[in-house]
Amino acid sequence: xxxxxxxxxxxxxxxxxxxxxxxxxxxxxxxxxxxxxxxxxxxxxxxxxxxxxxxxxxxxxxxxxxxxxxxxxxxxxxxxxxxxxxxxxxxxxxxxxxxxxxxxxxxxxxxxxxxxxxxxxxxxxxxxxxxxxxxxxxxxxxxxxxxxxxxxxxxxxxxxxxxxxxxxxxxxxxxxxxxxxxxxxxxxxxxxxxxxxxxxxxxxxxxxxxxxxxxxxxxxxxxxxxxxxxxxxxxxxxxxxxxxxxxxxxxxxxxxxxxxxxxxxxxxxxxxxxxxxxxxxxxxxxxxxxxxxxxxxxxxxxxxxxxxxxxxxxxxxxxxxxxxxxxxxxxxxxxxxxxxxxxxxxxxxxxxxxxxxxxxxxxxxxxxxxxxxxxxxxxxxxxxxxxxxxxxxxxxxxxxx
Amino acid sequence: xxxxxxxxxxxxxxxxxxxxxxxxxxxxxxxxxxxxxxxxxxxxxxxxxxxxxxxxxxxxxxxxxxxxxxxxxxxxxxxxxxxxxxxxxxxxxxxxxxxxxxxxxxxxxxxxxxxxxxxxxxxxxxxxxxxxxxxxxxxxxxxxxxxxxxxxxxxxxxxxxxxxxxxxxxxxxxxxxxxxxxxxxxxxxxxxxxxxxxxxxxxxxxxxxxxxxxxxxxxxxxxxxxxxxxxxxxxxxxxxxxxxxxxxxxxxxxxxxxxxxxxxxxxxxxxxxxxxxxxxxxxxxx
Amino acid sequence: xxxxxxxxxxxxxxxxxxxxxxxxxxxxxxxxxxxxxxxxxxxxxxxxxxxxxxxxxxxxxxxxxxxxxxxxxxxxxxxxxxxxxxxxxxxxxxxxxxxxxxxxxxxxxxxxxxxxxxxxxxxxxxxxxxxxxxxxxxxxxxxxxxxxxxxxxxxxxxxxxxxxxxxxxxxxxxxxxxxxx
Numbered sequence: 001x002x003x004x005x006x007x008x009x010x011x012x013x014x015x016x017x018x019x020x021x022x023x024x025x026x027x028x029x030x031x032x033x034x035x036x037x038x039x040x041x042x043x044x045x046x047x048x049x050x051x052x053x054x055x056x057x058x059x060x061x062x063x064x065x066x067x068x069x070x071x072x073x074x075x076x077x078x079x080x081x082x083x084x085x086x087x088x089x090x091x092x093x094x095x096x097x098x099x100x101x102x103x104x105x106x107x108x109x110x111x112x113x114x115x116x117x118x119x120x121x122x123x124x125x126x127x128x129x130x131x132x133x134x135x136x137x138x139x140x141x142x143x144x145x146x147x148x149x150x151x152x153x154x155x156x157x158x159x160x161x162x163x164x165x166x167x168x169x170x171x172x173x174x175x176x177x178x179x180x181x182x183x184x185x186x187x188x189x190x191x192x193x194x195x196x197x198x199x200x201x202x203x204x205x206x207x208x209x210x211x212x213x214x215x216x217x218x219x220x221x222x223x224x225x226x227x228x229x230x231x232x233x234x235x236x237x238x239x240x241x242x243x244x245x246x247x248x249x250x251x252x253x254x255x256x257x258x259x260x261x262x263x264x265x266x267x268x269x270x271x272x273x274x275x276x277x278x279x280x281x282x283x284x285x286x287x288x289x290x291x292x293x294x295x296x297x298x299x300x301x302x303x304x305x306x307x308x309x310x311x312x313x314x315x316x317x318x319x320x321x322x323x324x325x326x327x328x329x330x331x332x333x334x335x336x337x338x339x340x341x342x343x344x345x346x347x348x349x350x351x352x353x354x355x356x357x358x359x360x361x362x363x364x365x366x367x368x369x370x371x372x373x374x375x376x377x378x379x380x381x382x383x384x385x386x387x388x389x390x391x392x393x394x395x396x397x398x399x400x401x
Numbered sequence: 402x403x404x405x406x407x408x409x410x411x412x413x414x415x416x417x418x419x420x421x422x423x424x425x426x427x428x429x430x431x432x433x434x435x436x437x438x439x440x441x442x443x444x445x446x447x448x449x450x451x452x453x454x455x456x457x458x459x460x461x462x463x464x465x466x467x468x469x470x471x472x473x474x475x476x477x478x479x480x481x482x483x484x485x486x487x488x489x490x491x492x493x494x495x496x497x498x499x500x501x502x503x504x505x506x507x508x509x510x511x512x513x514x515x516x517x518x519x520x521x522x523x524x525x526x527x528x529x530x531x532x533x534x535x536x537x538x539x540x541x542x543x544x545x546x547x548x549x550x551x552x553x554x555x556x557x558x559x560x561x562x563x564x565x566x567x568x569x570x571x572x573x574x575x576x577x578x579x580x581x582x583x584x585x586x587x588x589x590x591x592x593x594x595x596x597x598x599x600x601x602x603x604x605x606x607x608x609x610x611x612x613x614x615x616x617x618x619x620x621x622x623x624x625x626x627x628x629x630x631x632x633x634x635x636x637x638x639x640x641x642x643x644x645x646x647x648x649x650x651x652x653x654x655x656x657x658x659x660x661x662x663x664x665x666x667x668x669x670x671x672x673x674x675x676x677x678x679x680x681x682x683x684x685x686x687x
Numbered sequence: 688x689x690x691x692x693x694x695x696x697x698x699x700x701x702x703x704x705x706x707x708x709x710x711x712x713x714x715x716x717x718x719x720x721x722x723x724x725x726x727x728x729x730x731x732x733x734x735x736x737x738x739x740x741x742x743x744x745x746x747x748x749x750x751x752x753x754x755x756x757x758x759x760x761x762x763x764x765x766x767x768x769x770x771x772x773x774x775x776x777x778x779x780x781x782x783x784x785x786x787x788x789x790x791x792x793x794x795x796x797x798x799x800x801x802x803x804x805x806x807x808x809x810x811x812x813x814x815x816x817x818x819x820x821x822x823x824x825x826x827x828x829x830x831x832x833x834x835x836x837x838x839x840x841x842x843x844x845x846x847x848x849x850x851x852x853x854x855x856x857x858x859x860x861x862x863x864x865x866x867x868x
Binding site: 117309360 | 458459461463464467468470471472474475477478479495496497498502517518519538540541542543544545668669672674
Binding site for chain 1: 852854855858859862863865866
């Protein structure tokens with residue numbers, strides 16, 4: 001209703017959000033390069049950054065604002081339709097199956113300890129109100145995009161494009177075209193969007209909400225995001241060069257030094273030099289999920305992910321052969337799947353003395369130390385086995401007789 | 402048509418925009434709340450690990466809450482006593498590669514840094530004439546026991562200069578008997594002034610203005626004295642009120658944390674799990 | 688009580704200190720503080736000052752914190768006395784601060800100051816070869832609250848009730864229709 005209202009006010013129907021998107025073709029070359037080619041643009045199947053509404057600066061008076069809030073609230077109550085979830089199950093995941101991912105927010109880094117006392121620095125990622133915005137068939141999305149058929153029909157079969165939105169937001173901030181896609185899916189307006197290529201056997205439904213338990217503790221994931229924008233930086237910061245001595249040299253302490261040889265008197269392409277550092281689209285794969293807080297929808301991931309705190313990051317399953325997810329919720333986790341993990345809860349209730357209602361509902365990797373348990377005490381079995389020769393004794397050659 | 406008229410309106414409104422940020426009329430409630438909770442005045446000193454990060458970008462309410470839950474759970478399993486920089490502390494930690502499977506170290510606490518689960522403290526002692534400093538993570542689960550052998554403060558909040566002081570200032574007996582602090586009395590301040598070894602030092606202590614160093618200026622070599630003339634002495638920086646505010650703690654945060662700790666304690670006591678108390682202050686105890 | 692932690696100030700501060708143009712002083716962190724000190728001193732004396740917008744934004748938290756120190760800790764506190772002495776180099780202003788300004792806010796929560804935006808002003812910079820150089824500045828008003836001057840905003844404008852906008856009327860009607868359905 002609101003949508004039609006605002007459409008009526010604007011002079012011309014706003015263009016479809018997908019129509020005015022800027023597409024950039026990436027040419028992938030396999031030739032080896034020195035240095036690194038900076039990837040500034042995300043993959044082309046990602047949705048464009050939303051455009052804000054133009055009517056934002058119109059000075060609405062207080063009564064109008066209150067009425068508008070009321071209408072928006074009433075529109076909001078229509079969300080949350082029942083979806084048919086009979087297909088979802090925790091099953092074996094095939095070799096060529098690709099599941100959806102999550103759009104998460106990095107909220108900080110925390111240390112955790114393993115049961116043998118090793119410190120692990122983890123990234124804490126929050127899954128905020130994730131919903132599937134749209135599911136597009138391979139024929140449809142590759143024709144709208146500049147990257148051609150090869151991405152949509154690759155060796156894993158036809159890849160559907162699933163758009164996921166996160167973080168509910170005030171609808172008055174956005175343009176009609178942007179809001180339309182959410183109205184179609186029957187979900188609240190989302191602040192951030194991300195896209196994933198998904199095979200047909202793992203397709204979620206439009207409007208479905210995604211949970212942090214979509215990922216399984218112990219599995220490996222791939223994180224993608226924009227790195228911190230450092231601006232123009234010198235060779236020492238950007239490439240980790242050593243610099244030059246602090247003494248006995250003038251005006252060249254942090255300079256890069258020689259850039260070439262005499263023979264071919266030119267600078268080779270790709271020579272590492274000062275320049276813009278960061279603000280790149282970077283993917284890091286092979287990060288282990290070690291802990292999930294189901295109540296607060298927070299995922300603890302071992303290691304670091306690209307981007308600053310507060311940035312949006314795309315998480316998906318790792319595709320490397322040995323780090324692939326073998327068994328997990330397909331197409332995604334739904335509340336009815338919770339009963340399956342009951343046995344582990346019973347165990348916890350039997351051994352732990354702390355009542356469950358005092359703790360968050362959390363899943364830990366078995367190698368992670370839980371803060372509810374007492375301090376670590378080692379036994380003789382934990383001592384490191386001497387890997388070779390006993391180095392406290394002198395090396396004496398064995399004489400063969 | 403309407404959109405065009407809107408555009409003209411916008412340009413008109415931007416010509417004279419006033420975004421008033423006016424003073425508040427509400428009464429001061431946070432003081433009352435602090436009194437109600439029984440706010441510990443020395444909170445930042447007793448619980449430096451419960452403060453917020455001085456980097457504002459790293460402050461996130463949800464992350465801090467989860468972090469604090471972990472910290473409190475750990476504090477339910479191990480007694481972390483009150484100690485300050487300058488106190489003499491003994492730490493017993495498990496080590497899988499030692500015959501006894503545990504290791505006890507006694508030393509003076511020379512540093513407490515970082516917030517949350519990252520919190521670290523450093524102990525220093527001289528063993529057979531060699532200075533030893535061990536940095537412990539406060540929330541490392543291999544720590545079995547932390548004891549405060551002598552509760553006192555020094556003149557500085559960072560005793561890193563002990564590394565350049567004569568070894569007698571950082572020599573402590575491993576078999577030292579714990580000295581009980583009489584409850585309800587203020588924490589004693591040890592006004593020892595240490596003598597530094599002759600220069601060169603690891604850092605230029607004379608420009609830090611440490612109160613606990615005896616006459617660092619006369620110990621400095623002429624070369625460094627001359628250099629001080631060229632060095633900027635940023636003594637005016639202490640007047641930067643907002644810089645101090647940016648890095649310091651706020652009453653709102655401390656009251657909120659104290660409430661969370663009290664709630665946690667009460668829940669655990671009610672469930673009959675433990676009788677351990679996390680929130681206490683030796684100076685304010687009755 | 689005196690050394691206890693202070694509450695937040697009710698003013699947003701940036702994550703880093705902003706650079707300010709320092710006029711005759713050689714630009715440095717010290718010069719920035721000098722500029723801010725002049726503004727704070729002037730503000731305590733005059734209670735309502737007109738400034739460049741960026742300077743007003745930057746000076747407001749300093750003024751706010753200074754008043755808060757007076758309110759929370761009083762004139763006998765060592766740190767407060769030191770700060771007052773540096774920020775208000777004129778002696779009578781310290782007296783004014785403790786006896787006139789601080790008592791106004793005894794039971795009131797921060798912020799104690801207000802900041803308003805004025806329309807930008809063109810000011811003449813300098814004249815070179817008979818050419819005049821002008822520059823546009825955003826202007827703000829920084830004031831200590833409860834001052835004796837008439838209020839900056841009239842009561843009507845504070846309410847935002849009567850907007851002469853056609854869109855408001857149309858939208859209000861449309862929304863009312865929508866709610867009735």
